[in-house]
Amino acid sequence: MPYLGTRKTEGHMDILSTILELRQTRHPSLPAELVKEIVSIETDFAEDRAEGFKRVNQALERYLNTSAGNDQC
Amino acid sequence: MLKIRSITVSDFGPFKGEQKIELPKEDGVVIVYGENMRGKTTLLNAIRYALFGKVLTRGSGEIQLHQIGNWESAASGKYGFHVVLAFEQNGDAYQLTRECRVRPGIARPMSDVDYIEESFLTKNGSAMGPDEATLELGRIMPETVSRFFLFDGELLQQYEELLRSESDMGRQIKDAIERILGVPVLTNGRADLSQLHQLAQYQEAKAAQRNQKTQQLGNLHAELLGRREAMQQESARLRQDLERLKVNKTAREEQAKKQEQLRALLGQRERLQEEISILEAKIAEREERRKNLLTTAWRSILAPKVTALREQIVGQLRDLREQATRRLVQVETTEAIRRALSNGNCSLCEQPLAEHTKQRLKERLVELGSRAQGTDFDGEIHKLETRISHLRQQKTDNSIAVLREISIAIDDFRVTKTTTEDRLRDLKEQTEGLDESELRRIYGEYEKAVQEIAIVEKGLKAQDDALATINTDIIRIETELVKKGGSDLQKERKRREMSEGLRNLFDEGVKVYRDKLKAKVEKDATELFLQLTSEPDYAGLSINNSYGLTIVHKDGNSIPVRSAGAEHVVALSLMGSLQKNAPLRGPIIMDSPFGRLDSVHTRKVIHTLPSMASQVLLFVYESELEPKLARNELKGGLRSEYRIVRHSARFSSVEKAV
Amino acid sequence: MTEDKKTIGLTAENRSVMERIMDKGFFRDQKDAAMFAMAYAIRQGLPGGNAEGTNTIWNVGSLDPDGEIRLLIGNLFPDTSTPYRVVESFVNAGLLQIGFRMDKEPGIEITDLLGEAALTE
Numbered sequence: 001m002p003y004l005g006t007r008k009t010e011g012h013m014d015i016l017s018t019i020l021e022l023r024q025t026r027h028p029s030l031p032a033e034l035v036k037e038i039v040s041i042e043t044d045f046a047e048d049r050a051e052g053f054k055r056v057n058q059a060l061e062r063y064l065n066t067s068a069g070n071d072q073c
Numbered sequence: 074m075l076k077i078r079s080i081t082v083s084d085f086g087p088f089k090g091e092q093k094i095e096l097p098k099e100d101g102v103v104i105v106y107g108e109n110m111r112g113k114t115t116l117l118n119a120i121r122y123a124l125f126g127k128v129l130t131r132g133s134g135e136i137q138l139h140q141i142g143n144w145e146s147a148a149s150g151k152y153g154f155h156v157v158l159a160f161e162q163n164g165d166a167y168q169l170t171r172e173c174r175v176r177p178g179i180a181r182p183m184s185d186v187d188y189i190e191e192s193f194l195t196k197n198g199s200a201m202g203p204d205e206a207t208l209e210l211g212r213i214m215p216e217t218v219s220r221f222f223l224f225d226g227e228l229l230q231q232y233e234e235l236l237r238s239e240s241d242m243g244r245q246i247k248d249a250i251e252r253i254l255g256v257p258v259l260t261n262g263r264a265d266l267s268q269l270h271q272l273a274q275y276q277e278a279k280a281a282q283r284n285q286k287t288q289q290l291g292n293l294h295a296e297l298l299g300r301r302e303a304m305q306q307e308s309a310r311l312r313q314d315l316e317r318l319k320v321n322k323t324a325r326e327e328q329a330k331k332q333e334q335l336r337a338l339l340g341q342r343e344r345l346q347e348e349i350s351i352l353e354a355k356i357a358e359r360e361e362r363r364k365n366l367l368t369t370a371w372r373s374i375l376a377p378k379v380t381a382l383r384e385q386i387v388g389q390l391r392d393l394r395e396q397a398t399r400r401l402v403q404v405e406t407t408e409a410i411r412r413a414l415s416n417g418n419c420s421l422c423e424q425p426l427a428e429h430t431k432q433r434l435k436e437r438l439v440e441l442g443s444r445a446q447g448t449d450f451d452g453e454i455h456k457l458e459t460r461i462s463h464l465r466q467q468k469t470d471n472s473i474a475v476l477r478e479i480s481i482a483i484d485d486f487r488v489t490k491t492t493t494e495d496r497l498r499d500l501k502e503q504t505e506g507l508d509e510s511e512l513r514r515i516y517g518e519y520e521k522a523v524q525e526i527a528i529v530e531k532g533l534k535a536q537d538d539a540l541a542t543i544n545t546d547i548i549r550i551e552t553e554l555v556k557k558g559g560s561d562l563q564k565e566r567k568r569r570e571m572s573e574g575l576r577n578l579f580d581e582g583v584k585v586y587r588d589k590l591k592a593k594v595e596k597d598a599t600e601l602f603l604q605l606t607s608e609p610d611y612a613g614l615s616i617n618n619s620y621g622l623t624i625v626h627k628d629g630n631s632i633p634v635r636s637a638g639a640e641h642v643v644a645l646s647l648m649g650s651l652q653k654n655a656p657l658r659g660p661i662i663m664d665s666p667f668g669r670l671d672s673v674h675t676r677k678v679i680h681t682l683p684s685m686a687s688q689v690l691l692f693v694y695e696s697e698l699e700p701k702l703a704r705n706e707l708k709g710g711l712r713s714e715y716r717i718v719r720h721s722a723r724f725s726s727v728e729k730a731v
Numbered sequence: 732m733t734e735d736k737k738t739i740g741l742t743a744e745n746r747s748v749m750e751r752i753m754d755k756g757f758f759r760d761q762k763d764a765a766m767f768a769m770a771y772a773i774r775q776g777l778p779g780g781n782a783e784g785t786n787t788i789w790n791v792g793s794l795d796p797d798g799e800i801r802l803l804i805g806n807l808f809p810d811t812s813t814p815y816r817v818v819e820s821f822v823n824a825g826l827l828q829i830g831f832r833m834d835k836e837p838g839i840e841i842t843d844l845l846g847e848a849a850l851t852e
Contacts, residue, residue, distance in 0.1 A: 014654075015255050018589060019582040027578045030571070035578065042258040042265070047211035049261065056265045060575075064568055363842075364759040370845065371770035375803070378774060382807060460809070463802050473845045480842040 015039060034063045074162065075213055075659035076688050077120075081157040084143040085122075086115035087725040094727055096660075097712045100687040104703055105727070106695055107717030112725045113692035114225070116717075117664040121223055123158040123171050125216045126190065138173050138185050144723040152182050162213055168195045169210070214659060218253035220246075221651050224663040247619040253655045254590050259583045266576035273572045274298055274547070277554065277565035287558050294550045301543045304536060311533045318529060322522040329519045332512050338504050345497040352490040359483045363476060372470035383464040390457040397450035407441045410434050590654060591616050598622055598643075598650035604681050605642045607673045614646060622647055637669045645678060649685035660688035667697045679706040735813040739765070739794055740785030745823050748830035757841040762794060768825030769818055771844055773807065777828060779820040791815050 016039050023030050037059045045052030081093045094116070096103050107113045118128045118136075128136045142154045155172030171192040179187045194206035201209060214222070251257065275298055281291025409420045414434055417426055426434070555566060599613035602624075612627040622643050624632040635643065648661065661682070667675045675698060682689045691698070704711055714730035741749060749761055758764040765788075772779075795801055795815075804814035811817050832839055 014589075015258050015586060018586045019259065019578065022582050022585060023578055026581065027574055030574050030578055035575070038262055038266075038575065038579075039258060042262045043255070044212065046252070046257050046261065047215055048208060052261060053265045053268065056262070057269055060269060060568070060572060064564065064571065067567070360756065363757060364763070367758055367767060367841070368763045371766040374767070374770035374774050374845070375807075378807060379803070460806050464806055467803060468799065476842055476845055480840060 015043075031063060034059060074687065075657075076161045077660055077662075077690070078159040078161060078166075079157075080116065080119060080123075081159075082116070082119045082154070083156070084146045084151065084154040085119050085156055086141060087112040087143065087723055088115065088727070089143045089145050089720075089724045090726075092727040094715055095713075095729075096688065096690065099712060100683070101710045101712035102682055102689040102691065102703075102707055103713050103715070104691045104693060104698070104700075104711065105715040105717065106693060106700065106730075107725070108694050108719070111717045111719055113694070113717065114664050116692055116727075117223055117225065117662060119156045120158060120662060121219065123156040123169050123192075124210065124214055125219065126171060126192065138188055138190065139182060141173070145721065153188065160213075166197055167209075167213075169193075214657070215252060217249045218655075218657065220249060221253055221648055221655075222659045222662060224648060224661060224666065243619055243621075250620045250651060251587075253651055253657055254594070255655065255657075256583065256587060256590070259579055259586055263576060263579040263583055266572055266579055270569065270572040270576050271298070271302070273565065273569040274551075277551070277562065277569050280562050280565045281554055281558060284559070284561060287554060287562065290550055290553055290557065294547065294554065297543055297547050297550065301540065301547065304540050304543065308533065308536045308540065311529055311536060315526065315529045315533060318522060318526045322519070322526055325515065325519040325522050328515045332515050335504060335507055336512060338500055339507065339509075342497065342500045342504060345493055345500065348493050349490060349497065352486050352493065356483055356486045356490070359479050359486070363479045363483070366472040366476050366479070369468075369470045370472055370476060372468055373473045376469065376471075379464055379467055383461060386457050386461050386464070390454065390461065393450060393454050393457060397454065400450060403441055407438065410438050410441070414438070591618075591620070593654050594620065594647075594650045595622075597653045598646040601649045601681065601685065602642065602646040605645060605674065605677045606639075607677065614643065620647070638671065638674065641666070641669050642674060642678075645685075649681070652686050659686070660690060661686040662690045662692075664692045665694070665697060666691065667693060672702075676702060676706055679703055683707070683710045733813050733816070736815040736819055737791055738787040739789045739791060739815065739819045739822060740787040741765075741826065742783070742785050742823055745826040745830070746786070748826045748833075751833060752826075752829065752841065755841060762789060765789070765794070765822045765826075766800075767841070768823075768829060769821040770825070772821040772825030772828060775825075775828065777821070777824045779808075779817055779824060785819065785823065791818075794818075 016036065019035060019039060020032060023032060023035050038056055041055045041059065042052055045055065076098075077096050078098070079093055079095045081091060082088045083091045094103070094105065105113065105116065122128050122141075128138075128141055142152055146152070153172065153174040155170060155174075158169045160167050160169070169192065171190070173188050173190045175182050176187055176189055182188060192206070193203075194201045194209065196209070251260075275295070278291050278294035278298055281287040281294060284291070413420050413426060414431060417431075418424060419426055419430075551566075551569070554562060558566065595614060595616040598616070602614050602622075603611070610627050611632075612625045612629075614622040615625050615631065616622055624635065624639065624643065626632055632639075645666070652658065652661065667678065670678065679698070679702065682691075700714065716728050716730050717725050718728050719725055749764060752758065752764050753761060758767070791801075795818075800818060801814045804811070804817050808814070808817055829841075829844065832844070
């Protein structure tokens, strides 16, 4: 995962922990890794929305393809 | 954590030639002292210029680049300026240079077009490309949140806007706060996932259309999605209109409020004029009565004398009547004696009178005779009776007490009238030149704005209801597709479900995070505030949905209006709290932050600053913050001091204090 | 025997006092003020006497149409055979005193003079 952990601050951790906690309690079927990745992308590209959207789309597709591949295995 | 290492300015504002301020690696406070108009604000602007290419005036307006260069240098033919900002973040060393130089071929620049502006950023010694640099800077210090780091002590009124959430400025500041607190991470995520969800729905519809089994459903799905998109666009348009109308309404409301005061003043003016008229009528009526009474008041004045005289004359009359009675008796006695002497017999017993008795009677006659002379009693009695009669007929008048009361009443009314006239005069000054048609126009426009908002809100509600219905239909179709669709729809379905799930997660996340943040910001701001304030009756701060902070009294009530000093302390509390809770951390750089604070609060702020941010840079003048006080309060926390030295009106330099 | 006056007048000084009194706006006309001044003078026990150098202002008939004042003065001062002369002298004495009071106490009002105890009481 290219965007995680390198330059993240305490504040970012707080956003992440909030959303992951929510995921666990209310949306456990959603993949934690994908959620983390989206948070990371949105953090890095807060000022570049077009790029942010593109990368979130890519992350989602990547996950779906991997899952689809896993399903096929 | 962003940390500034040095600021170098060259021919920037009053700073002729190259001037540098270095900040230490360690946490602490650096203070730059300078008298007014020597360049303190310019140094703040230098940082702003380096980061964002803008230089602001006190009123937040931009200054043209052409006006920024040092005048003395320009006078000697050297135009242009540059700023170099060296900073660190998360272990990386950056150097940001922004410069403004004269275009080749221009001997004497006259406006911004005669300059070329360039900036470049190095990271760990390597130059970054322009797009990369822009992105990097946007991540390190977005302009929209810079107000929370580059703090001009004069621009406090912006924080009042937070309490009025529908104002344009209020929304901008709220957005900026949410940005610095990281909320856009979640709101952007929600927006992106929402869009992805809709795209996924379209893809599912297309896939369904390709399959014979699900073609009809697919067509219906696609149609509904199309209609929904149109509705959403219409909703978005209506929401934009509503925003615009609300801003307009707020502006009209402000105007109307000002007019409301004037309208109230006008009403008051009319009432006062009426009061004065009533008082004048009362005064005139009383004066008329008084005149009437004074026509005959002379009687009242003389009444006591008349009464006294009458009593005196009554007494005289009584005496005179007594005298007259006595006289009558004398006359009868004289007659009896004469008769006795004449016939020689006593008039009582009719016996002959003895000689000695006759002698005594003759003597008595002489005595009585001498007494009988004089007074014309009848005449005198008549005179006195006439006088008494005249005096009794004298008309009476008891008007003195009434006259006094009337005069007191007139005086009271006059005093009241004078006071009222003074108030009216003041009011007239306040309402001079008021155009009532202007008042009508403003109220008319306000009413119109209110009506327009109601119409748009109604339309928006109808649209939202329609959207809810269509979403229900879409869900129904999608459920059908799940049942009827085969494995070829599975991928599209999974995409749709995943994006929907993620969108819902982020949607909930926004609400939860906002609530968490507000509670944290309120708690941290309160903690700071209680350290900064000297008022023991303040319990803390309370936060509204726009991150506006109100002071709460220990009795639980909010303090509605604040002095500039209190505003300062609240603003600092907010800044400190945002610093603590923001994913973005950076230095606090403040220009004249203590201007409106007394020495007690200044001391408290100085003491608290190191806990608010790890790096603090202050631009102050000495009477605002005494160096001795700063040193005593900060002790080891004070890393260095600089002084802005005046060489001439257009040349200052920065020197490190030893 | 001195003939009684057929007109009542004011000295030059008292004419200006009269104007000042009328400016205060208490009296409807000068006649009312004159009567007030006369009563005030009598009540205060001011000395009467001849008022020298008066200019005629009123005819006694307009001042005392039913003879009430003449009768009253005749009663208050039974020794006089010229009641209107007495009226004139008290009118002028009263005005003089009121003028003096207004000079001494600029804020004084006419109603302040009402019911003041006589000097001799």
